[in-house]
Amino acid sequence: MLWSVLSAFALALCAPWLVRLRPAESGWILALLPAALSLYFFGQITSVALGVPVVESTPWVAQFGIYLSFYLDGLSLLFALLITGVGALIVVYAGSYLAGDAQLGRFYLYLISFMGAMLGLVLAGNLITLFIFWELTSISSYFLIGFRHREEASRAAALQALLVTAGGGLALMAAFVLIGIAGGSFELSVLLQQGDLLFAHPLYGAIVILVLLGCFTKSAQVPFHFWLPSAMQAPTPVSAYLHSVTMVKAGVYLLARLSPVLGGSALWQWSLLSAGALTMLLGAAMALGQTDLKRILAYTTVNALGTLVFLLGIGTETAIHAAIVFLLVHSLYKGALFLIAGIVDHETGTRDIRRLGGLVTRMPLIAALASLAALSMAGIPPLVGFIGKETIYHAVLEAPVAASFLIVLAVLANIFLVVAAAMMTIKPFFGTAASDLDAHGGHGVSAAIAAGPFLLAAAGLLVGLFPALVDARLLTPAAEAIFAQATIVKLALWHGINAPLVLSALTLAAGFVLYSRGAFLARAAQWGGRLAPWGPDRWYRASVSALLAGARAQTRVLQHGYLSLYIFVAFAVVILLGAIPFWLQGLPPLAVWTEQVQFFELIIALLILAAAAAAIRSPSRLGAIVSMGVIGYGIALIFIEFGAPDLAMTQFIIETITVILFVLVIYRLPSYVELSSRSSRIRDALVATAGGVLMTVFVLAALGAGTESRLIDFFAEETYPAARGRDIVNVILVDFRAMDTLGEIAVLGLAGAGVVALLRIRPGKSASRRKS
Amino acid sequence: MRQSLILATATRYLMPMLLLLSVFLFLRGHYLPGGGFIGGLVAAATFSLHAFAYGVKRTRQILRLHPRTYVGLGLLLALGSGLVSLTTGDPFLTGQWEALQFGALGDFDLGTPLLFDLGVYLVVIGATLAILLELEGG
Amino acid sequence: MEILLAIVIGGLFGSGIYLLLRRNPVKLVIGFALLSNAVNLLIFVCAGLTRGVPPLIPEPEIRPLAEIADPLPQALILTAIVISFAMLAFTLVLFRRTFETLGTSDLDELRTTDQ
The missing domain is CATH 1.20.58 (Methane Monooxygenase Hydroxylase; Chain G, domain 1)
Structure with missing residues (x-):
């Protein structure tokens, strides 16, 4: 798979x-x-x-x-x-x-x-x-x-x-x-x-609510239906x-998939039942207010999704059968109708049912297919939609709670569906067209474009006539997966005269009566249209713009654009966080003198400190650069003294090259004037001093805690036998930790490329715009 | 940049010695302080000295290839030396050694870490010179 | 010696931080250089000081004769030195270009990206 x-x-x-x-x-x-x-x-x-x-x-x-x-x-x-x-x-x-x-x-x-x-x-x-x-x-x-x-x-x-949907996805991730x-x-x-196990777990409630959020947003349940x-x-x-x-x-x-794991509780069943019922009814009702073929289809899809959730909410064996059957039924007729809407749009340039008409003469095959799909949608025998509606009615009548109330909702929603199906086919295909409708355009219906609606609509008819094609082999295993017990889906067109059949007849009759009262429908749609601006779409817009305004406001505060202030805040926070443990727990044992200071080492240390002071105080760029060089050479001497010849050599050469680098750039750089005010200098000096003191204490605390390295022995033992080298530092670089070195030379190469790129880009737009 | 006669003359004699030093430092890296980083830096410093003495144009001529080509070659070499160990089933970058006999000259161990170090050497030369020559060139 | 070096590290950190907070880009770059030196020294000192015994294996031995300095931090610092040079060069050139293009030497004037 x-x-x-x-x-x-x-x-x-x-x-x-x-x-x-x-x-x-x-x-x-x-x-x-x-x-x-x-x-x-x-x-x-x-x-x-x-x-x-x-x-x-x-x-x-x-x-x-x-x-x-x-x-x-x-x-x-x-x-x-x-x-x-x-x-x-x-x-x-x-x-x-x-x-x-x-x-x-x-x-x-x-x-x-x-x-x-x-x-x-x-x-x-x-x-x-x-x-x-x-x-x-x-x-x-x-x-x-x-x-x-x-x-x-x-x-x-x-x-x-x-x-x-991605917002719901976040909830779903938490749920998972x-x-x-x-x-x-x-x-x-x-x-x-x-x-x-999950059912008894204290997290059960949270899991269910998060799963529902994820599924309801994805499957367009009210109040998240507006995106569809x-x-x-x-x-x-x-x-x-x-x-x-x-x-x-x-x-x-996902709701069906998790039903055996999470289902069965009052929270689960009632949430699905109420959200599903509301979505089923509202979707169907709102479809009637639309004039665009695709929007009618969209709202009836909302209705279908609501129906599926509603059936899962009932959760009985027959309800799960009905959900599985309806899932198939809906895919067949809705897929066909959508594709036909596309064809109509393509051929006439409009999807407005008020303007469309008489298409049967222009595309008889499509008209026939549309009729088949719409009849299935309306639930008329012998199409599979009829079986779907029968099983739904059957399931709702057997619902363990509030069956009489729920059946009213289901019948009402299906009456609206009948009307919607009629709206989409009767006038556009068999009625009269608006006078301005392009009567002769179009590209003709190709085989490729007709294949989809044809197969889907034909399947609707075929399965309606011979439900045994799918019920035992395809639908039963699916129902068993949801129900988590053995169950058998058995479908038939004719069950004898029973309550679902009577309700079906009633639905059809009421639907056609309602459709024939066009004026009443239009008035109801107008009423609905007046409520629309108060729907969840409005809340969506309001929250998105509030979010953007909030983001703008906090960006203004945090992203002020002063580099030195960013660095200041970063250092101040780090120093504060570093100092808190010392503050709370007192100082750990600090290092004591283990190595005696030799005279020239003292000189080197003092030289470095003096150079650091000079780098700060020097009035000229050159002075600062020389001080920097002195510090670098001083550190190289420390490396020599404490057994690191490789480091010392590297440091010496790098320091030399750095000075060359500065000298090359220096006269193209701004002069060394003091820009900061006295107060900000004092503020920075305080932070810098705090940072310096903290680092000193940190070093002493680290040394005081002991620095036994277990790795020294490994390297001492393994370097010659395993890597055939004698300079352990170099062997670490090119063998033991070669992966690190590979990364580092890649960075080095990138920095070189970056410098070349920076210097090669000649002042372009930005400079000229500034001048003008 | 005006050329100084003293610098130019001194460079003429210093340059071969410095480059020799660079190669020497690089080659002995596995046994004594030195290696690709240090050797590469010495070579880069040498070439930038040459650029000071004779101008960037002539330095680029001596180098023949653009510094970024050295970076690319070095990275490829380092990467390739790591791939060798995959053929024997070891993890990436495991050192592989081959003992070479040169008769009277003695024996010499050739290993992928040396190739890796050569890669480092080339990248360091290339990157440092890319920066310095670009800046000296103006 | 440790205490003396700890003070040197503190001094380098302090001056590095101070220079990093300046509005002048050259000072910022020098602060950056001081700070990377400080960090290298910090790692070196924190690993423990061993006077004068480099981590080498003399011919014809197969392991070091005496107690050696810790080689691992040395390897880390060696690459860190080279990398911070590269970063320093990049920063320096970046500021040079900024100065050439925008003609300002005050970092506080570089507040927006789309000028």
Whole structure:
């Protein structure tokens, strides 16, 4: 499974090159990999249906319990099939949709790396691995929403989606770390065996809230739903793939995945139930106020995500069946509808349902496909959407709490869905067009662009007619993974006349009545529109601008631009921190005289100190440089005296070269005038004195604590036998610690290159601008 | 910079000796104080003396290659000497030795640490001269 | 001797810090040089002083005969000397370019990046 994820990333990197090579066929070529992957996962159905998850693991950062492990059970498999199967269709579709776009290569790079990340997310068997893929999907979504980056609205929508989902990602990371602490492992295969352990853990509440934050932001639950309609700025293939079929379902996936570990408590079930119900209802209701095809689809996607969370919140066996069925159902019809919206937009230049009309004459095939998908969405037999709605009603009627209240919500939401489905198909395809609609433009519908909607809509019909194709082999293992017990999903079109059937009929009837009352709908939409400015989008904007203002304010205070003040603060803090232990615990035993001072050593020491004073007080640059040289030579003499000839030689030559260097530069440097005021000189002198005294005490304390080196013996013993050298210092440099030296000569080379670069850059723009 | 006759003459005689000293310091580094850093610095100081005496242009001619090429060669050599040990399955930069017999001249141990030190020597010469010559050149 | 050297280190640190806080770039660079010397000496002294026994193995022995000075800090300091020279050169040249380009010798006047 690792290679399936890696191959996607590898293909993503090749994509721009391939597009340049064969721009026309690139979509078909690139789609080969997702198609092959979906065949591979298709082949796994039989072994997964046996109920034993496939686990693969590669150590990554093993000391922190992080493994690149993969875990394939029914739930991951269903998602993997959706990702690769729909992915292949989308890649083909995009090749035609964006044909001729100069940025097609970049588009494929993002889209296919998203596919790899999403695949990694659903296959990950380790929470940290999962988290990394989770964040990768957020990032690739950011790039894809902002694909038309010259447009302000695209950039804003991309940033909004990123901030919301990555903010939730942060919460999720905290949740995963806490799960690791509480459960003792990041491995899903381990955690799934020990749900009770987490349930009783004191961190349980915190874990649940953080997980919910992560999943609700990703899966656009109210009040975090607002980023999803804005994300419709993305090119339509992206909206269909990321913001309908796959990425937004990542939150649902994770909730389902963790249900056996975290589910069952009142906190978990009630949170999912209430957030899901609210999202389900609000999403469907807000869809009715829209006139843009893609925004209608976006809000109904919000509704679908709410429905899935709502069903997981009910958490009974039938509810989980319903969630799994609806997951498939929704992907089929919503994917098709999104792609059709793209075709309509492409052919007519608008997605406004008030202007569109009569498209059936221009593209009869697409009209038929749109009708099929919309009928599925409305839940009309024999399409799979009907089965989906029946199972939902069935589950809600059996809900353990407040069933009668919840069924009202579910029916209401589905009535709105019927209306939305009607809005999107009846007038645009079969009604009359606005007079200014471009009646003859368009490029004709190519096979590449029709393939996606065709296969998705046809699958909706096929599965509706023959539900046995999927229920036992595909849906049952997925439901078992969530339910953590043996369970059997059995689907059928006809169950006899029962409560769900009656409710379905009622939903359809009410939906068509509501649709026919266009004036009433318009008035309701107007009302809703008036409330919209008070939605969470407003709070998002307010908090972003507050954050920016806060950042600006603190930058003004901290980044004042005075170099000497930065250095002053840094030193003052370090000196203070260094002095505190001495202050609190008193002075440790200090060093005593072990080596007697010889006369000329005293002279050297005094010379160094005098030179240091001279360097400060000297009125001329040359004086200061000479003082600096004296200090350097003095230190070299100390090195000689205490058994370091290598150091002494290096120091002597370096000091010489440094003086040469200064002499070369000196007359191009400013003169040596005193700039600081008297008060700042006194302030600096105080800090400098404190620093000097602290370092003296520090040296004495360090020496007083004893300096036994265990390494001397190692080097003394090993230098000749192991490294065949006699100068231990040099052997350390070129053999024992050669890696360090390699780094150091690299720095040396860089500094040389830096100097050359600095001197070669002639005064350009900045200087001339200053003069003018 | 005006050329001084005394400096130029002195440099003519000093230069070979200083370079010889540099190579000597470099070669004995494994057994006595010296090595790539020190040898390289002496050589760099020698060439900058030459630049003072005869001008940067002629120094660059003597060097033949741009100093940054020396840096690159040195880094490659150091890196390459570390890669040798990978062929015998040891970790990166483990010293590998080969005893060479020169008959009457005696035996000589050639090892990758010496190549590494040569790399250090070249980088030090290159980087220091890159800085100094660029500055002397104006 | 240790106490004397500790005072020398303190003196070098103090003057280095003081010069580093100046508004004149030349003083800053000299402060930088003093500070790196101070640090080198600090490492050297803190490792313990051994008078006059360099870490060498005389021919034909295979280990040092007497107690030697600690070679490890020496190796660290050796590279530190060369590196701080390189950094010093870079800083110096950077200030030279700044002076040439902007014509100011006061670090307090260099407050923004986009002039």
